[in-house]
Amino acid sequence: xxxxxxxxxxxLLTAWARGARVLVPRERGGTRVFLPWEGEGExxxxxxxxxEPPKDLFFPRTETMYRYQVQGKDASLAEEPAADARQVLVxxxxxxxxxLAIMDDAFLTKGYVDEFYRQRRENTRVIALACTxxxxxxxxxxxxxxxxxxxxxxxxxxxxxxxxxxxxxxEAGQELLRQAGDLLAEEGDAQPPAAAVPPLQVxxxxxxxxxxxxxxxxxxxxxxxxxxxxGACTYLCPTCYCFDIQGENQGDSGYKFRCWDSxxxxxxxxxxxxxxxxxxKKERLRxxxxxxxxxxxxxxxxxxxxxxxxxxxRCPVNVDITRVIREVKEVTL
Amino acid sequence: xxxxQEQMRARARELLAQGAVQMVIGWEKGTFWYLSPPAxxxxxxxxxxxxxxxxxxxxxxxxxxxxxxTGDRIALFVKGCDARGIxxxxxxxxxxxxxxxxxxIKCPGVKDGRQAAAxxxxxxxxxxxxxxxxxxxxxxxxxxxxxxxGDAAAREAAPGEGRFAEVAKVEAMSPDERYAFWTAxxxxxxxxxxxxxxxxxxxxxECIFDRSQSGWxxxxxxxxxxxxxxxxxxxxxxxxxxxxxxCERVCPEGIPIMALNKKIIKDLNELFGEYEAGVDLxxxxxxxxxxxxxxxxxx
Amino acid sequence: MAEAARVNPLVPQxxxxxxxxDETPDVKTFHVTTEAGKPFTPxxxxxxxxxxxxxxxxMFSITSQGLEHLELAIKKVGMLTDALHEAEPGQxxxxxxxxxxxFPVEELKGKDLLFIGGGIGLAPVRSLINYCIEHRQDYxxxxxxxxxxxxxxxxxxxxxxxxxxxxxxxxxxxxxDKGDAEWKxxxxxxxxxxxxxxxxxxxxxxxxxxxxxxxxxVLQSMEKLGYKDEQxxxxxxxxMKCGIGKCGRCNLGSCYVCLDGPVFTLAQLKQLxxxx
Amino acid sequence: xxxVLQYMGLEPERFQARWVSGSEGPRFAETITxxxxxxxxxxxxxxxxxxx
Numbered sequence: 003x004x005x006x007x008x009x010x011x012x013x014l015l016t017a018w019a020r021g022a023r024v025l026v027p028r029e030r031g032g033t034r035v036f037l038p039w040e041g042e043g044e045x046x047x048x049x050x051x052x053x054e055p056p057k058d059l060f061f062p063r064t065e066t067m068y069r070y071q072v073q074g075k076d077a078s079l080a081e082e083p084a085a086d087a088r089q090v091l092v093x094x095x096x097x098x099x100x101x102l103a104i105m106d107d108a109f110l111t112k113g114y115v116d117e118f119y120r121q122r123r124e125n126t127r128v129i130a131l132a133c134t135x136x137x138x139x140x141x142x143x144x145x146x147x148x149x150x151x152x153x154x155x156x157x158x159x160x161x162x163x164x165x166x167x168x169x170x171x172x173e174a175g176q177e178l179l180r181q182a183g184d185l186l187a188e189e190g191d192a193q194p195p196a197a198a199v200p201p202l203q204v205x206x207x208x209x210x211x212x213x214x215x216x217x218x219x220x221x222x223x224x225x226x227x228x229x230x231x232x233g234a235c236t237y238l239c240p241t242c243y244c245f246d247i248q249g250e251n252q253g254d255s256g257y258k259f260r261c262w263d264s265x266x267x268x269x270x271x272x273x274x275x276x277x278x279x280x281x282x283k284k285e286r287l288r289x290x291x292x293x294x295x296x297x298x299x300x301x302x303x304x305x306x307x308x309x310x311x312x313x314x315x316r317c318p319v320n321v322d323i324t325r326v327i328r329e330v331k332e333v334t335l
Numbered sequence: 336x337x338x339x340q341e342q343m344r345a346r347a348r349e350l351l352a353q354g355a356v357q358m359v360i361g362w363e364k365g366t367f368w369y370l371s372p373p374a375x376x377x378x379x380x381x382x383x384x385x386x387x388x389x390x391x392x393x394x395x396x397x398x399x400x401x402x403x404x405t406g407d408r409i410a411l412f413v414k415g416c417d418a419r420g421i422x423x424x425x426x427x428x429x430x431x432x433x434x435x436x437x438x439x440i441k442c443p444g445v446k447d448g449r450q451a452a453a454x455x456x457x458x459x460x461x462x463x464x465x466x467x468x469x470x471x472x473x474x475x476x477x478x479x480x481x482x483x484x485g486d487a488a489a490r491e492a493a494p495g496e497g498r499f500a501e502v503a504k505v506e507a508m509s510p511d512e513r514y515a516f517w518t519a520x521x522x523x524x525x526x527x528x529x530x531x532x533x534x535x536x537x538x539x540x541e542c543i544f545d546r547s548q549s550g551w552x553x554x555x556x557x558x559x560x561x562x563x564x565x566x567x568x569x570x571x572x573x574x575x576x577x578x579x580x581x582c583e584r585v586c587p588e589g590i591p592i593m594a595l596n597k598k599i600i601k602d603l604n605e606l607f608g609e610y611e612a613g614v615d616l617x618x619x620x621x622x623x624x625x626x627x628x629x630x631x632x633x634x
Numbered sequence: 635m636a637e638a639a640r641v642n643p644l645v646p647q648x649x650x651x652x653x654x655x656d657e658t659p660d661v662k663t664f665h666v667t668t669e670a671g672k673p674f675t676p677x678x679x680x681x682x683x684x685x686x687x688x689x690x691x692x693m694f695s696i697t698s699q700g701l702e703h704l705e706l707a708i709k710k711v712g713m714l715t716d717a718l719h720e721a722e723p724g725q726x727x728x729x730x731x732x733x734x735x736x737f738p739v740e741e742l743k744g745k746d747l748l749f750i751g752g753g754i755g756l757a758p759v760r761s762l763i764n765y766c767i768e769h770r771q772d773y774x775x776x777x778x779x780x781x782x783x784x785x786x787x788x789x790x791x792x793x794x795x796x797x798x799x800x801x802x803x804x805x806x807x808x809x810x811d812k813g814d815a816e817w818k819x820x821x822x823x824x825x826x827x828x829x830x831x832x833x834x835x836x837x838x839x840x841x842x843x844x845x846x847x848x849x850x851x852v853l854q855s856m857e858k859l860g861y862k863d864e865q866x867x868x869x870x871x872x873x874m875k876c877g878i879g880k881c882g883r884c885n886l887g888s889c890y891v892c893l894d895g896p897v898f899t900l901a902q903l904k905q906l907x908x909x910x
Numbered sequence: 911x912x913x914v915l916q917y918m919g920l921e922p923e924r925f926q927a928r929w930v931s932g933s934e935g936p937r938f939a940e941t942i943t944x945x946x947x948x949x950x951x952x953x954x955x956x957x958x959x960x961x962x
Binding site: 030031032033053063064138224227228230231232233234236237238246248250259261262263264267268269283314316318319320322324325 | 590
Binding site: 067068070072075076077078079081108109112113114115116117118217243244245246247249251256258260263265270271272273274275277279280285289292293296297298300301 | 642643644645646648650687688689690691692711712713714715722724725726727728846871872873875876878879880881882883884885887888893907908909910
């Protein structure tokens with residue numbers, strides 16, 4: 003096992019930043035998010051998770067797809083160049099690492115590959131940071147996630163006294179650690195610290211099967227009453243990937259972009275003729291929970307929730323997915 | 336504050352049992368000790384869910400719009416700011432006074448849930464007042480059908496000074512600093528519309544931000560569109576903002592929205608004379624009426 | 635571009651409208667082609683994303699195709715379709731696809747087919763009718779029951795009154811909700827007309843598409859006539875953006891209408907949440 | 911509105927509103943001329959530009 007002392011970490015980030023854009027949790031406007039490392043400044047690797055998940059780095063909030071020209075009856079279009087810049091993402095927690103596997107299913111399987119996502123995903127190396135302390139809103143273990151060791155990452159890091167232990171998981175990870183040179187020292191017998199124990203315990207077994215029989219249940223009316231119908235939960239969710247495609251016209255030319263969208267909004271499913279299959283917040287909230295806990299498992303064999311707790315932390319009215327799971331299991335049919 | 340909670344449950348039970356109302360909207364205990372989210376009670380047996388504590392933060396007025404087209408009569412617990420929200424909705428002809436039964440609570444001010452989470456339950460007593468309550472001018476409801484007699488007397492109305500302190504801070508900056516301040520804030524905006532959805536002044540049946548096809552505002556989450564959203568919403572609630580501070584509280588990104596709303600309130604006060612939205616049913620907002628001697632400057 | 639070999643499914647080809655046919659006061663059929671010929675070769679019931687680049691993009695069913703072009707019948711309902719109705723032949727458009735599962739043409743082989751359409755709902759069904767006519771020996775009797783609000787609102791009049799009735803072993807019955815001075819045909823709603831004609835379910839598969847309210851009552855009528863859920867096929871409409879089962883909005887339970895639909899048997903639909 | 915723009919660090923002169931009746935053609939022309947002059951004096955707007 004290799005170790006880096008805390009004060010040397012910025013140097014390591016700077017070394018990686020020579021060949022890639024390095025993104026690491028930092029403070030911005032009173033919250034912590036993944037921001038580019040430009041050689042100086044404070045890191046915010048402690049204190050649990052970032053406010054926003056790193057999904058923006060693979061699936062940007064807004065992304066131009068192609069530009070077009072229209073003149074009279076003629077038109078032409080040009081694709082945007084591929085997003086081939088290399089990225090190194092440092093300090094990803096196990097829950098967010100798992101969310102990438104979920105996004106991969108959505109964007110890369112079932113007959114079509116989303117090229118925008120694929121390019122960014124393939125050009126990004128992920129360095130995980132184990133959790134030794136949980137936030138009150140954490141429940142990743144409910145989904146079989148180990149807060150002490152992330153899945154599908156290139157390097158695993160653990161916080162220890164005075165610094166971090168690092169272990170390469172993939173070939174690309176080994177290369178990253180080679181780049182560190184003598185910033186890393188061998189710590190032969192060092193043991194990773196104990197993983198955090200998330201305080202919220204939720205048993206998700208059987209919830210998909212239960213939900214399959216609950217589509218028409220009055221529970222959805224009750225649980226949706228307090229929902230404001232805002233999109234905070236979906237935009238802060240590491241596994242929500244819905245998007246919209248829109249255009250922006252500027253005279254004879256313009257561009258088509260895609261941007262995040264939220265199933266909580268009325269416009270999301272409203273058709274051109276005015277018909278809306280999910281007309282009120284009851285149907286929309288139900289769809290959100292069913293998507294996470296029933297539809298996604300049915301389609302891809304896993305839950306579309308990683309227990310990061312962001313929705314629970316930021317929902318203005320305390321709509322709590324762990325409570326929904328518990329209540330759904332208690333409902334009598 | 337136990338007294339109020341007991342009365343709350345008792346009145347809710349009576350009203351539901353008598354059939355005087357079909358629903359009671361109050362607060363209940365949430366996932367954590369520092370959360371008391373909105374509760375909707377329809378069964379008299381279920382009234383013990385209701386709580387009254389220092390985290391009953393949510394302004395409940397907006398929920399009445401969800402039941403606008405039902406025949407239901409609804410009882411609502413109102414703090415000072417909730418009652419002002421009701422006045423706003425009444426002035427905008429959004430709700431029918433006859434269908435609402437208001438149970439007033441003298442509000443001592445609610446506490447900041449986020450700081451409570453950081454301090455921990457052991458230090459519950461040290462949790463500071465929520466930002467939105469610091470300069471509250473009407474802790475006692477301005478409109479109600481009955482007022483709960485509480486053992487916790489309402490806090491003295493906060494002194495007026497300080498109410499515009501944040502505004503003054505921004506005003507004191509140079510133009511480029513102000514630009515940097517606001518763009519840094521709104522570059523974070525996710526356009527989740529929590530601010531709009533919680534706001535009792537935002538009650539349009541169709542919001543232009545839900546009609547991206549209209550072409551007025553692009554759905555791009557980027558600087559120009561985010562600022563367009565910010566300015567449009569601020570101007571739209573101008574003269575109707577009741578300073579409940581809910582927009583700023585619910586913002587997941589912590590954008591100082593009230594520093595924008597309060598700027599407009601301050602300007603309106605200077606141009607049109609002192610006015611507080613949602614206080615007096617009879618007194619229409621300055622921008623909601625036209626007078627020949629209106630100042631030219633406010634467009 | 636290093637990755638040029640990959641085709642980005644969200645980026646359309648640029649094509650042109652080569653011909654526009656007025657079907658009804660608010661429906662036109664557009665022929666679309668590209669410089670390289672037909673944009674792609676869809677199966678009956680599949681969909682295409684059509685755009686006016688500076689207006690917008692939406693999903694339409696492909697009602698028919700020729701050797702060099704696709705045909706899309708489009709009703710005027712919103713911003714994009716209004717603009718399309720203003721367009722003239724030669725207008726450049728964006729087109730991508732084909733999307734969706736299409737009708738199960740293999741499974742339908744050897745069966746008698748009953749087509750029930752209402753209004754613009756004939757558009758997707760027509761792709762299958764024409765396919766069956768092209769592969770006439772593979773399919774049994776073809777029976778088309780179609781209705782619209784008024785005689786003027788009947789789509790594809792040439793097919794209904796000239797082309798299809800001439801096809802061997804094919805029957806066409808047309809109704810309108812309300813006729814006019816010249817209308818000599820049947821008057822009444824489609825579901826009642828179907829019951830009146832009482833097509834025998836034996837050996838048949840019914841394919842229906844129309845406004846949601848018509849489908850609802852047609853399904854009740856079919857049940858009365860003894861059709862089983864497996865014998866009824868319908869095609870659905872949803873708001874769509876990506877067309878490739880990613881963007882989220884057109885889901886019915888764990889199915890995406892753009893990818894796993896739009897064609898479903900009634901038996902399949904009954905397994906899915908009633909949210910369309 | 912001008913006050914709000916100023917508060918956000920934008921140049922307030924870029925937004926002007928005047929009451930002009932349908933019958934006041936000359937006043938309308940004059941207003942627009944003055945507005946264009948004001949804007950020209952300010953030069954191109956560099957703020958709130960995306961991707962600049």
